[in-house]
Amino acid sequence: MKKIKIIGGGLAGPEAALQAAALGCHVDLYEMRPHRSTEAHQTSDFAELVCSNSLKSESENTAPWLLKQEMRQAGSFLLQDADATAVPAGHALAVDRELFSQRVADRIAAQPLITVHREEVTHLDEHDTDTITILASGPLTSPALAAELQRLTGADHLAFYDSISPIVDATTIDMDKVYFAARYDKGTADYINCPFTKEEYETFLDALTTAENVESKDWEKFPVDGTANKLQYFEGCLPIEETARRGRDTLRFGPMKPVGLTDPKTGRWPYACVQLRQENLRADSYNLVGFQNHLKYSEQKRVLRLIPGLENASFLRYGQIHRNTYIHAPSLLTETLQLKAHPTIMIAGQLSGVEGYTESIASGMLAGRYAAALAKGSAPIPAPRLSANGSLTHYITHAEIKKFVPANITFDLLPPLEEELRKKMRDKKERHKLQCDRALHAWKEWLAPALVTAF
Structure with a gap:
């Protein structure tokens, strides 16, 4: 053998x-x-x-x-x-x-x-x-x-860029501003939902699209068409700031989609919504679903605290971008x-x-x-x-x-x-x-x- x-x-x-x-x-x-x-x-x-x-x-x-x-x-x-x-x-x-x-x-x-x-x-x-x-x-x-x-x-080789979502300390989430719900009430209500008004969404979007990105490292770069070095994101896992630059409502149809997430306080869907998913069995940490990004850590702390319920959040891990080769x-x-x-x-x-x-x-x-x-x-x-x-x-x-x-x-x-x-x-x-x-x-x-x- x-x-x-x-x-x-x-x-x-x-x-x-x-x-x-x-x-x-x-x-x-x-x-x-x-x-x-x-x-x-x-x-x-x-x-x-x-x-x-x-x-x-x-x-x-x-x-x-x-x-x-x-x-x-x-x-x-x-x-x-x-x-x-x-x-x-x-x-x-x-x-x-x-x-x-x-x-x-x-x-x-x-x-x-x-x-x-x-x-x-x-x-x-x-x-x-x-x-x-x-x-x-x-x-x-x-x-x-x-x-x-x-x-x-x-x-x-070909290469694209994959991403890591931030993780927040559950004890630092303002539970009075968020709610548990499953989309369209299907299954159990396991996700924490952070609801946005239109004004809160616009403020968040402006901060996100003007935040400073991490400078790409040499190991991340690769030649495209034999000429210049550039980033090549994978469309299935775009950084949120890249998605936001494609249109003012793009996030509302992507990682901040509010449909089916009825806010019990209003009886309506919010204008936009960020979902938090449980990280471990202790339920002491949650990750921001779909919120991979390439921002500097100091900028992430500032921008992500504009999410309702995360104003005083402590982040156990910030988002990252890394190169993937295949x-x-x-x-x-x-x-x-x-x-x-x-x-x-x-x-x-x-x-x-x-x-x-x-x-x-x-x-x-x-x-x-x-x-x-x-x-x-x-x-x-x-x-x-x-x-x-x-x-x-x-x-x-x-x-x-x-x-x-x-x-x-x-x-x-x-x-x-x-x-x-x-x-x-x-x-x-x-x-x-x-x-x-x-x-x-x-x-x-x-x-x-x-x-x-x-x-």
């Missing part, structure tokens, strides 16, 4: 290691922290959640729900730990960051087939045919390892996440072009299974196209080359229903339910042979 080497202790790496070990393979798991950290990580923990603590919607028959249902059926270890450390978050799966990381670490330590190496990997040996390597070093891959990957692929998967990867030119080397997680915590874990789950098959001398079978996992992988490996950008799981990635069914089902929820049923059926059929021997 071939050896399996996994580089990266974030989300995809540990999931891949645990999957491969569960299938009887010996795994060497490498993580460079704490000997070398990154610009965004704060700890050396496995599975540290750098940005928010949410793994997205748990609403039935949504795309994120479908992806997680498939992962649960496949025995995703990190999703089990996420479920076990969940905190109230309405229709979303959010976790206690510290407890989640600790459970992952404990699980890895308890697995005798996994050996952990706390050291930086700077070389990829494409000629070592006795080793299957999974590169899951994430969007903040070290410069030396990124240079190695660039050497192997012969292609330039490969051009359509040119480089097969549907089993192997490099086309070097099939013993695999790419998983955000480095492969999937975007999001859940998507990264899912990618690691597949990579671990594929690597185990390769280590045992078998040809891995790609996840079915009809499934959410298969559709996400299909997108990153078949996207239009010139328009490839990282992707979250959405119904747009899944194969559409037949035209006759689409005409019969005008209700979008019905169509999505049918797509989910179809996906789960295909997924179960794909899993069946592996489940006999693995779990």
Whole structure:
């Protein structure tokens, strides 16, 4: 049996290691922290959640729900730990960051087939045919390892900029000015809502759009079109100040959307609203949902205290921007996440072009299974196209080359229903339910042979 080497202790790496070990393979798991950290990580923990603590919607028959249902059926270890450390978050799966990381670490330590190496990997040996390597070093891959990957692929990396939302001390929130509510009263009222009047919103917007940004560091910059260095934000995770500059009402249709959040004091929706989501099981801290930004800390303190209820807030963490790197998967990867030119080397997680915590874990789950098959001398079978996992992988490996950008799981990635069914089902929820049923059926059929021997 071939050896399996996994580089990266974030989300995809540990999931891949645990999957491969569960299938009887010996795994060497490498993580460079704490000997070398990154610009965004704060700890050396496995599975540290750098940005928010949410793994997205748990609403039935949504795309994120479908992806997680498939992962649960496949025995995703990190999703089990996420479920076990969940905190109230309405229709979303959010976790206690510290407890989640600790459970992952404990699980890895308890697995005798996994050996952990706390050291930086700077070389990829494409000629070592006795080793299957999974590169899951994430969007903040070290410069030396990124240079190695660039050497192997012969292609330039793409990059975008991801963000971190601020976290506020719950004891410093003025609870007389805020209220608990779920949008349209669906589910439990787990979010704290900070309501704005029109005047308060305009004042906040003026302060936000004129606040001073952090000066970009050299490590953040990269050449665009071979000429100038510039920031390239990911559209799915824009800094709030960038969103605000696109129009006076843009925030009210984005992270400050008030619809469905009835204020019990007025009986009406506010003009705008900031939502706060619980960070941990102790409920002593909350993050500002969608409020990632690139402002100086002193400016954040000034501007964010203009949010009703946060006038005297103490911030446990301010928002940040960090560079995320990913490969051009359509040119480089097969549907089993192997490099086309070097099939013993695999790419998983955000480095492969999937975007999001859940998507990264899912990618690691597949990579671990594929690597185990390769280590045992078998040809891995790609996840079915009809499934959410298969559709996400299909997108990153078949996207239009010139328009490839990282992707979250959405119904747009899944194969559409037949035209006759689409005409019969005008209700979008019905169509999505049918797509989910179809996906789960295909997924179960794909899993069946592996489940006999693995779990």
